[in-house]
Amino acid sequence: MSKFYINHETIGSDGEMFLCDNxxxxxxxxxxxxxSANDPNSDSTCEMLVEFICTKALFPLCLTFEPFSGMEDDLERLFKGKNIEYALRFEGLKNKRFPVFKLTIEKPSSLTFVLQETFWIATCNNFYAFSFRDNIVYKPVIEKGWFGREKTWIWPHFDMNGASTVLEIWHDGDGFNLYTTEPCFSTIEKLASYFPVGTSIVNNGD
Structure with missing residues (x-):
């Protein structure tokens, strides 16, 4: 029997960028x-994603991720071979640009394939997030660096206006944050209902 945890968290961690009127x-x-923390080779997060998304067929969904530079051609061949719709863009400033893929995933077999081929990228400290609409955009962020100098970064922002949900994978791949404005995902109990019957769900309040 699968065993997962779900905890309610406070908004406001470093790196969280939202476009949200309310x-x-x-x-x-x-x-x-x-x-999974006891097993560095575990693919339990992938299994959790598949169960959460597929039990009630939450398709289509979008995947936005940042591969390493130089991987673009190989990834495009993979996606074309499985008829997975994708777009490739290059974000950044001047000569410091990086590739960003946006995929549209429409069925369980495509989700499983994409996770098998690309989830390792998420474990390498690269941005990797699912959403139920195309609401992840890149915008400049100005921060102060060494000696008080301002530096501009291009950073993914989540447009959470309207009905929106984003699942951002942690940078070690061992879990994810879920951000939502949708009532159907607004409590631990409602989230638990998206897993198969018999799944064990725990939280810090248990």
């Missing part, structure tokens, strides 16, 4: 497999 409607959870 942040009070935005809810955050962290979710992950309960035992």
């Amino acid at each position: 942040v009070q409607n935005l809810v955050k959870f962290d979710m992950g497999p309960s035992e």
Whole structure:
């Protein structure tokens, strides 16, 4: 029997960038497999994603991720071979640009294939996030660096206006944050209902 945890979290961690007219409607959870931390080779997060998305067929969904530069041709061949719709863009400033893929995933077999071929990228500290509409955009962010100098970064922002949900994979691949404005995902109990019957769900309040 699968065992996962779901915890309610507070909005406001470093790196969270939202486009949201009413942040009070935005809810955050962290979710992950309960035992994968003891196994560095575990693919439990992938299994959790498949169960969460496929049990009630939450398709189509979007995947936005940042591969390493130089991988674009190989990834395009993979996606074309499986008839997976995708777009490739290059974000950044001047000569410091990086590739960003946006995929549209329409069925369980495509989701499984994409996770098998690309999830390792998420474990390498690269941005990797699912959403139920195309609401992830890249915008400049100005921060102060060494000696008080301002530096501009291009950073993914989540447009959470309207009905929106984003699942951002952690940078070690061992779980993810779920951000939502949708009532159907707004509580731990509602999220638990998207897993197969018999799945064990725990939280810090248990």
